[in-house]
Amino acid sequence: MERVRVALLGCGSVGSQVAAALAAGSESVHELSARAGATIELVGVAVRDASTPREGVDDELLTTDAEGLVTRADVVVELIGGLEPARSLLLKAFEHGASVVTGNKALLAAHGRELHAAADAAGVDLYFEAAVAGAIPIIRPLRESLAGDRVERVLGIVNGTTNFVLDEMDSRGASFDDAVSRAQELGYAEADPTADVDGWDAAAKAAILATLAFHTPVTLDDVHREGIRGVSAEDVAAAREAGAVVKLLAVAERTTGQDDDGAAFEGVQARVHPVLLSRDHPLASVRGAYNAVFVEAAGAGDLMFYGQGAGGRPTASAVLGDLVTLARHRQDGSQGPRVLGHADLPVLPTDAVRTRYQVRLVVADRPGVLAAVAQAFAAHGVSIETVRQRPSVAGALAGDGGVASLVVVTHTAADAALAGCVADLSELDAVASVASVLRVEGDS
Ligand SMILES: NC(=O)C1=CN([C@@H]2O[C@H](COP(=O)(O)OP(=O)(O)OC[C@H]3O[C@@H](n4cnc5c(N)ncnc54)[C@H](OP(=O)(O)O)[C@@H]3O)[C@@H](O)[C@H]2O)C=CC1
Numbered sequence: 265m266e267r268v269r270v271a272l273l274g275c276g277s278v279g280s281q282v283a284a285a286l287a288a289g290s291e292s293v294h295e296l297s298a299r300a301g302a303t304i305e306l307v308g309v310a311v312r313d314a315s316t317p318r319e320g321v322d323d324e325l326l327t328t329d330a331e332g333l334v335t336r337a338d339v340v341v342e343l344i345g346g347l348e349p350a351r352s353l354l355l356k357a358f359e360h361g362a363s364v365v366t367g368n369k370a371l372l373a374a375h376g377r378e379l380h381a382a383a384d385a386a387g388v389d390l391y392f393e394a395a396v397a398g399a400i401p402i403i404r405p406l407r408e409s410l411a412g413d414r415v416e417r418v419l420g421i422v423n424g425t426t427n428f429v430l431d432e433m434d435s436r437g438a439s440f441d442d443a444v445s446r447a448q449e450l451g452y453a454e455a456d457p458t459a460d461v462d463g464w465d466a467a468a469k470a471a472i473l474a475t476l477a478f479h480t481p482v483t484l485d486d487v488h489r490e491g492i493r494g495v496s497a498e499d500v501a502a503a504r505e506a507g508a509v510v511k512l513l514a515v516a517e518r519t520t521g522q523d524d525d526g527a528a529f530e531g532v533q534a535r536v537h538p539v540l541l542s543r544d545h546p547l548a549s550v551r552g553a554y555n556a557v558f559v560e561a562a563g564a565g566d567l568m569f570y571g572q573g574a575g576g577r578p579t580a581s582a583v584l585g586d587l588v589t590l591a592r593h594r595q596d597g598s599q600g601p602r603v604l605g606h607a608d609l610p611v612l613p614t615d616a617v618r619t620r621y622q623v624r625l626v627v628a629d630r631p632g633v634l635a636a637v638a639q640a641f642a643a644h645g646v647s648i649e650t651v652r653q654r655p656s657v658a659g660a661l662a663g664d665g666g667v668a669s670l671v672v673v674t675h676t677a678a679d680a681a682l683a684g685c686v687a688d689l690s691e692l693d694a695v696a697s698v699a700s701v702l703r704v705e706g707d708s
């Protein structure tokens with residue numbers, strides 16, 4: 265059998281699991297080689313600190329010379345993360361005719377176009393099943409299986425940490441801070457969970473999903489991003505009362521816009537934000553640190569992909585699947601389908617987001633309040649879909665008999681209109697506070 269030399273860059277949570285599966289003489293590497301039709305041989309493992317022994321990895325394979333290692337490989341598996349030196353190492357690998365497997369969503373969301381072009385120019389593969397939703401096969405379905413369909417929209421719970429935090433708040437009544445601490449204890453969240461909690465990780469994944477679903481390059485900068493720091497225990501409780509749940513969703517959709525001359529055009533939009541989701545929606549049942557991606561396609565209809573979106577072993581499963589595929593490609597001299605160059609739809613600006621909203625107000629419980637509130641929405645052209653009043657409590661705004669919580673759900677409106685409306689509401693005598701504004705999933 266022909267030999268496929270594999271260079272592994274990174275031996276952390278995911279890399280160590282890949283290294284274990286590729287250990288020389290192991291049953292797993294024999295099985296993988298048999299499936300690949302080639303002898304898969306791990307020729308080196310690049311790390312920052314080569315003096316620390318790694319369980320199950322031959323010390324002689326460890327190196328800090330990642331650059332030298334990529335020039336000795338047929339397939340480079342990049343699991344170091346971050347933008348540099350990962351980007352330069354991938355470009356070097358392509359220059360040397362090596363194919364690449366990576367789980368690095370941040371890199372692909374920032375430099376995907378350059379890297380795909382470099383792989384195409386070199387006639388090699390760039391595969392990245394692990395980059396979105398860990399173990400869940402979603403890249404290949406979008407890149408290949410749905411290439412004959414027209415994807416309209418992709419909705420994803422693609423960050424396990426934030427889904428865990430929101431689920432703890434919903435199912436156990438935990439506070440945001442307690443839920444984040446628990447996610448850290450359980451090893452889901454990073455020591456500094458900013459990339460998760462502020463939506464950066466999900467935004468990178470949204471850019472990748474949008475690129476594949478619409479055959480159009482979408483980068484991290486094109487993604488409107490809001491994290492979950494602003495979601496309170498009261499928001500989650502109010503959602504529960506309304507038969508909904510709060511989730512952080514990555515949304516990629518075809519949409520229409522207007523050019524400078526007012527002519528309509530079709531475009532693409534990608535965004536990440538917390539959203540109120542009806543408990544009837546299939547994504548509402550995704551609990552804990554699990555991920556799921558819901559795809560709406562013209563022909564196929566609705567599809568859902570569900571599973572473990574993080575963790576060393578599950579993510580290594582996706583990496584090894586790509587590795588076997590690339591080893592097969594090298595045997596038969598073939599290449600996977602190109603990612604870019606099939607379409608180039610305009611990407612709508614991040615300030616062009618239109619959704620429904622739920623606005624929660626604390627108001628004086630007295631005659632005329634509802635009319636004043638409704639007027640503020642009307643003044644900005646925001647149409648109200650429903651209004652719900654939660655029980656009045658004693659305590660009162662000055663000069664009246666009590667306060668009530670008013671929950672207003674709007675029809676689809678632009679962010680700017682809603683912001684104007686919220687500013688006006690805050691000025692009303694009868695409004696003690698605008699307690700929260702949350703987006704609501706679904707058109708109306
Ligand atoms: N963890 C997860 O659940 C998932 C991770 N991913 C992605 O997979 C990739 C790897 O993640 P993960 O395993 O968690 O990362 P870790 O932080 O656990 O591991 C990173 C590894 O890369 C090595 N490394 C870092 N910088 C360099 C460098 N400049 N040169 C050589 N080696 C370097 C580190 O070396 P040393 O050990 O010496 O410090 C370490 O072994 C990331 O892109 C991540 O986004 C994707 C899906 C899920």
Ligand SMILES: N[C@@H](CC=O)C(=O)O
Pocket residue numbers: 397398422423424425426452453454460465573574575
């Ligand atoms: N931090 C991420 C891990 C994988 O991408 C998450 O919580 O989902």
